Amino acid sequence: MNINVQCSTTASTFRAQDGSFLERLLFENRVWIVFCCLALTAFFSYQVRHLELNASYKAVIPNDHAYVQNYLSHERDLKGLGNTLRIIVANPHGDIFDPDYLKTLREINDAVFAIPGVERPYMQSLWTRSTRWLAVTEEGIDGGPVMPDAYDGTPKYLEALRLNILRSGEVGRLVAADMHSSAIVVPLLDYDAQAGQALDYGKLSQQLEAIRAKYQNDKVSIHIVGFAKVMGDLIDGLWQILIFFAIAVAIATAMVYWFTRCLRSTVLVVLCSLVAVLWLLGLLPMLGLRLDPYSILVPFLIFAIGMSHGAQKMNGVMQDVGRGLSRIDAARNTFRRLFLAGFTALVCDAVGFAVLFMVNIQAIRELALTASLGVAILIFTNLILLPILLTYTGVSHDAARRALASENKALAGGTGGWNILVLFTRRPYALAAICTALLLTIGGAALATRLQVGDLDAGAPELRADSQYNIDNAFVNGHYATSSDVLAIMVTTSAEQCADYATLVKVRELQSILQRLPGTDATVSFTDLAKQMGTAFNEGSLKWAELVPNQTVLNTIMTQASRGLFNGDCNMLTLYVYLRDHKASTLEQTVQTVETFAAGANTDDVKFLLAAGNAGIEAATNQVVKHNNYLMLLGVYLAVIILSLITFRSWRAVLVAILPLALTSLLAEALMVLVGVGLKVATLPVTALGVGIGIDYALYILSIMLVWLRAGASLEQAYSRALMFVGRVVLLTGMTLAAGVATWMFSPIKFQADMGLLLAFMFLVNMFGALVLLPSIACFMLKPTTQRPVTAPTKVIENA
């Protein structure tokens, strides 16, 4: 980065024709530029109406991973993992054998039945006729619908219902073991034939909430769980994000106003940053992109970055106006001085984001693309449009005077409150700072080794532990038999061989191995059905619960089985493993066990393949995230090191810039351990974003310092000049960015809150790193390169 310090600074010496071609092109066609930007803004505003908000399961899946490949190639056959909602209707003050409860249940059942997208024939509740009971009698197997046909709410029929439920085997599945609640199982169609379009999770969730609002009262409580509801809640959460955006805008505006004390220019900076966001949002649908729960955070980031660069332009213009330049000349002068600096910084950001592209997870790639686009747009709106608009509006003269006064104070050598920071260029203070940093490094490293991969909380990890969804989920897990963390193993066989005895014995062997793991709640496969049917076919004798080595018997059982345990072509069996939780260690132990078993048991015909189910996909994601974390850090640091080498042309300066960043990365991992956040899709990009933006600070400060050092100034002088020129803005930048992303911490979406916390932390620590640790390390690494007298750079001071 070349900061142009050779520009004239007083009204008498400023010559417009000294500007570069670019500067002349832009500033001599100001009207056209403004017009173009207005036209573009209008155009993109029009495009924003196409912008879609959605959440997609596949977007956060690592598509390259072998598990995911296995899953995707058998997705059609994995209907048992289908998109199913469970609506639990509970009677908090009694049991389900209550006529009022049953009436409400029926109404809810009918209301849910009417929702578009519900696969109606397969819906199940106490009120659907497909819910049946079976009993073994002398004549064979007897059965009927669980709800007696002539039910009229009288005790006689309530008793019959109780008996039917006990005989149906639905206790634990459709009816809670304590008989205080029952479930409505709602399979969903991914494609809604009625509407002719894909299922709209947002709308579905609204319809479910309407049902909840209508029927939930002190006599009935409703709990809804299932993937579709998680998606719906995520989309709801996205709209709430708008509020945080407004708060972020307000905070940033206040900060810039506090810094400039000029209403005009503050409004202008905010406006330009908002224009950048608007362009970005308009551009996304044109590129076929949409906002998801991850990329929705990018507009915040772009806005915050725009604010910090805008403030820098404003700072320059103010100082120049205060020095007596006309508003046009001041804007041009600032453009000369800072366009390249800003440009390089933005390129650095973009590189930081681009490194994320290494991770083949769609959500992260889209985030990277959106963020890079946004940064590119900022070059136009905040580095070009902003100075041009300033030529029309000018700045408040009081503010300009104040800016000049503070600069003059700096020129006179008094840096006020900044003196404390300048102390760190002296050896004792520098040593103290470095020792503190070393201690933090040791402590951070010790904590960071305990960094966990994956999600650490129970329930839907996307949402907060105390969200309605997770409360519902805990209720369901507490009262019903099946857990929500399912890992499915696909057992492929040759055609028509899915019920082969030898294969089933292997499947059962794997089940018994898995059941011995502490993390396994239960396993379910066709072998369990075969055992149950063995008993059922033999008049309920418990002694027949074994896989009988008789293929005819097994084939007969197969015809009785529901789909989900094997596929239609009978060349794949599915083994479901219900896990106690979805902690990375649980998942890893499970998949390792399966892989070891598969290595010994796979043949040409029979293969045990991982993995489907939410836990299976998460196991794959964890492996990818863990693998990519270090690769990505390596990539980001390599990029940053190369960029700063090009800029500084000094390996010592590169070290001075990079070391504080490395400490920040380490401390961020330590913080994750402290607050109980795991390394996951949402937190993976944070490091790259943090390093990409963190290097800005070092670039600004070190560039100015190096100019002064090369001019022969002492380190103390060089640093105090850098502080007064760009250090103030670094402080502002750090605060603005941190405040902008900190608002995410209030997001109902857990991973957004995690990202917000980590980014805010990184921005702040990076800021302190650049202001405190950077001069301290410089104290030992950098020295004036020429021995010219200290007064010599006076000319440069004037020119700076």
Added chain:
Amino acid sequence: MRAIRFPGLAVIALFILNLSASAIASPLPTVLDEPAQRVENPEKAYLLGIAKAGKRLVAVGEAGRIILSDDNAKSWYQAQSVPVSVLLTDVAFADERIGWAVGHLGVVLRTEDGGRTWHKQLDGVKVAELMLAQANSMVSGSSEAQALAVDQAKRLVEDGPDKPFLALHVSTPEQALVIGAYGLALRTSDGGLHWSAATQIADNPGGLHYYAAAQVGNAQLLVGEQGMLLRSVAGETYERIAQPYSGTLFGCIGEAGGPMLAFGLRGNVVKSVDGGSTWKQLDSPLHASVQAATLLADGTIVLAAENGQVVAWRAEGGFSALGQAGQPVAALVQTQPHTLILVGPHGVESVRFGA
């Protein structure tokens, strides 16, 4: 060979596939050779049988699981070695050391150290070979009966070891009777060195499953599907006894000289007071199938059902409720005056009663 007549690769390919498919099915199922796994909490398993070996309790169940307790079911440990991992269906002891266990795939195991180690005496493959050899060398009876026996035994060999033994009765360290599916019944009188068919085909022409055997006084009873009840007095041949219930009987029980009960599907219970000659239906308080019974020290008969109901029956006074188990009951024994230890799909459970 018919396939050869049809030209075309597809048919031949199909033919070859069929051959290979049957070739895969023929090797001995691995569960017959695989020792039972050692696990944590071995008593949490699908268990079907429980018996006393002196003061020790021995229970059997899924995947060759055999568990022992020397402290009246407070704590359990696994048998040191069980050579198979099939579902074991029943266990019985002659004394504190000698006992047998039976299970699926025609498995018969014997222990001589009170259940610590077991060795396999029979499996389905051996049973079929044995039956065929015996049928071939049959001397008594008509040639027609022999042809039928040979025919049946050959089918047994072809089917492979898919037939389970479902129950057993052990009378002395040398004498045991094992019975099971499709009319399979074998006995030994030399501790298991030699086994021979215990019943004639004529006793059970339909090949119905035998579910239980009991010795009451000098009468031996076999019960099974479709109300089948066979009785052999003092070692004579079995005779079929008529009884009023036509559904499956899962067991029978009684004390020498006292009344006998046989029980089965849907809580049906029949009673005999004349050593099993005549039977009459009892009005039973049980709502579900009864698959387990035991005799208390005082002669009370205890029946336990699939819905966990546990009831007592006394000659005077009839039925009375005793307790409620948390699972279907597969078998039970009395350990202390007021404690029953029962087993079922969820493992071991104890039920206290009276007092």
